[in-house]
Amino acid sequence: MLVKKENARNKKPTVIDVAKRAGVSKSAVSLVIRNAKGVAEATRARVREAMDEIGYVYNREAAGLRSKTSTLVAIIANDLANPYLAQVIIALETRLDELGLTPIIVNINESLSRQQSIVASLKEYNVCGYLIVPAPDTSAEWMQSLASNGSAIVTMMRQIDGGGAPSVMPDNRQGCYMATKHLLALGHRRIAFVGGVENISDYQERRQGFIDAMAEENVAIKDGDILPGSTKRLGGKEFTHELLDKDDSITAMVCFTDVVAYGVYGALRERNLRPGQDIAVVGFDDLDDSRLLAPSLTTVRVSAESLAHEACRLLGISLESDGEGFQSNHKVLIGVELVVRDSTPALNDI
Numbered sequence: 407m408l409v410k411k412e413n414a415r416n417k418k419p420t421v422i423d424v425a426k427r428a429g430v431s432k433s434a435v436s437l438v439i440r441n442a443k444g445v446a447e448a449t450r451a452r453v454r455e456a457m458d459e460i461g462y463v464y465n466r467e468a469a470g471l472r473s474k475t476s477t478l479v480a481i482i483a484n485d486l487a488n489p490y491l492a493q494v495i496i497a498l499e500t501r502l503d504e505l506g507l508t509p510i511i512v513n514i515n516e517s518l519s520r521q522q523s524i525v526a527s528l529k530e531y532n533v534c535g536y537l538i539v540p541a542p543d544t545s546a547e548w549m550q551s552l553a554s555n556g557s558a559i560v561t562m563m564r565q566i567d568g569g570g571a572p573s574v575m576p577d578n579r580q581g582c583y584m585a586t587k588h589l590l591a592l593g594h595r596r597i598a599f600v601g602g603v604e605n606i607s608d609y610q611e612r613r614q615g616f617i618d619a620m621a622e623e624n625v626a627i628k629d630g631d632i633l634p635g636s637t638k639r640l641g642g643k644e645f646t647h648e649l650l651d652k653d654d655s656i657t658a659m660v661c662f663t664d665v666v667a668y669g670v671y672g673a674l675r676e677r678n679l680r681p682g683q684d685i686a687v688v689g690f691d692d693l694d695d696s697r698l699l700a701p702s703l704t705t706v707r708v709s710a711e712s713l714a715h716e717a718c719r720l721l722g723i724s725l726e727s728d729g730e731g732f733q734s735n736h737k738v739l740i741g742v743e744l745v746v747r748d749s750t751p752a753l754n755d756i
Contacts, residue, residue, distance in 0.1 A: 419460040427456035433534065433558070434726040440477070442506035444722030479507045479721065480528050482521060484539040484563075486513040488637070488665065490691040490710065491539065494562065497714030498537060505722055507535070516603075518543050525552065535721050538571075539563045542605045546570075558724035560717050565607045565737060572724070572736040574717045578608050581706035581742040582615030585660050585688040588704070588744060590623050593753030594658040594686060597625070599632045600645045600670060601662030609634060609662065612690065616660055628653070637662060642669025643676075650677065657685060657753055664689035664696045664705055667749075671699065682749040684756060692745055701748035713740045 421439075425432045430449055437445045438453040456462075479502055483491055495511060502509050510533070514521040518541040525536070535558035540549075549569030553559050559571040566573075582599075589597055599616040602609035613632065620627055630652055633645040642661060646669070649656060661667040667689035671681045681687050682701035689696060692707035716738050 419462040421462075423460055424453060424456045424462050427460055428452040431725075431727055437506070437722070437725060440506040442504075442722070444505045444719065445726065449726060477506060477508050478531060478533045479509050479535045479537060480525075480533045481509050481511045482524065482536060482538040482540075483511060483513045484516050484541060485637070486511075486515075488663075489693050489695075490663070490665075490708075491563075493693075493710035494714050497711045498718065501714055501718040505718060514541055516541055522548065529555065534558060535725060536560070537562055537717055537721060540566055540606075542603055544569075558721050560720045560724065562713065562717050563608055567607075572720045572738070574713055574720060574738045574740065575608065576706075576708040576713070577739040577742050578611035579615040579618070581690055581708070581744075582612040582660060583619045584615075584742070584744045585690070585704075585706055586616050586619035587622075588746065589658045589660070589686060589688065589750060590619065590625065592658075592686070592750060595625050595753075596653075596655045597631070597658045597660060598649055598656050599660050599662075600649070601636060601642055601666035602634045603637060604634045612662060631656075634662075637666065639665050639669040639672070642666035643673040644669075646670045646673035647677070657756055658750070659685065659687050661687065661689050664691045664693045664703060667696075667703055667705070668699075682751060686750040686756075688750060697747065699749075704747045704750040705745055707743040707745045708740060716740065 421432055421435050425435045428435065430453060434445065434449055435453050438450050481495060481498060483495060485491060499509050512524050514524060521541045521544065536552065538559065538561050540561055544566050546566055546568035549559070549566045549571055553570040561569070561571050561573040563575050565575060586597060597620070599613060602612065617627065630649065633649060635641060635645070659670055661670055667687050670687055674681045674685060679685055687703065689703050689705035692705045696703040696705050720738065
């Protein structure tokens with residue numbers, strides 16, 4: 407019996423012991439041990455005090471052998487061909503590095519089945535968190551199942567209602583509302599909303615901003631003035647031809663993204679129309695190339711750095727609380743700014 411007591415006294419304290427003493431999660435203790443920058447000072451102080459009280463000593467070499475993937479964060483990208491998402495991912499990598507976390511980037515190409523299979527595989531590699539731009543038709547049940555495993559999850563750009571994860575996205579409604587009000591103030595009344603996919607939240611929000619602005623000015627939206635179906639340049643091109651073949655009274659277009667607007671530019675030129683002179687065009691995202699177009703594109707600016715910073719901040723909080731730091735409807739909106747350039751002439755100048 408004496409031997410057993412002696413062994414109990416000599417047993418080295420563990421991360422679990424520290425977490426219990428400090429009243430925090432194991433993930434929070436791990437973040438403090440790695441000296442990650444995203445941990446609240448109060449949490450950091452409690453963990454360090456608990457470590458001192460129970461005599462915990464961190465063995466970095468042993469920890470590395472035990473779990474080489476405990477700092478992995480999966481970035482699930484819906485479409486790496488999207489240049490705005492590429493900007494966000496670059497910013498995410500920088501911020502995750504500051505937090506002592508290592509990103510894994512995977513592209514699901516807007517495929518729900520690929521998203522499900524990729525995440526199923528990642529679970530085998532002890533991924534500690536997920537930053538996800540969900541594929542269209544992602545269900546709340548699937549998100550809840552992922553969250554129930556104790557993983558830290560943040561959705562970006564899109565929200566899955568009832569999914570059990572916080573989300574970070576641009577103020578999509580406000581952005582398209584401002585873009586449409588700008589065109590209305592310039593005298594335009596035949597305005598179309600072009601691009602986007604109906605079963606994603608950012609489309610619904612941007613479309614609503616367009617509708618709200620038109621309704622405020624009592625301007626009718628005709629059947630066919632709203633054309634969803636694609637987020638690609640080719641989609642913008644095809645929609646423009648479809649729209650103008652049916653109704654050539656359109657004088658302005660609000661585009662789902664800058665990429666869609668680039669397609670609109672191409673289609674207008676194929677019809678011997680001049681973007682920014684014969685038809686006004688507004689984009690969304692403010693990509694670097696948008697200021698270099700001829701004419702330069704009026705667009706809604708969304709800071710990729712701000713979006714990435716907020717996503718990583720929420721991820722850090724979720725890691726500290728083992729995924730229980732938020733209610734399922736927690737949403738952070740990133741502010742937007744209308745950048746007026748040469749592509750939006752007044753109606754009288756057309």
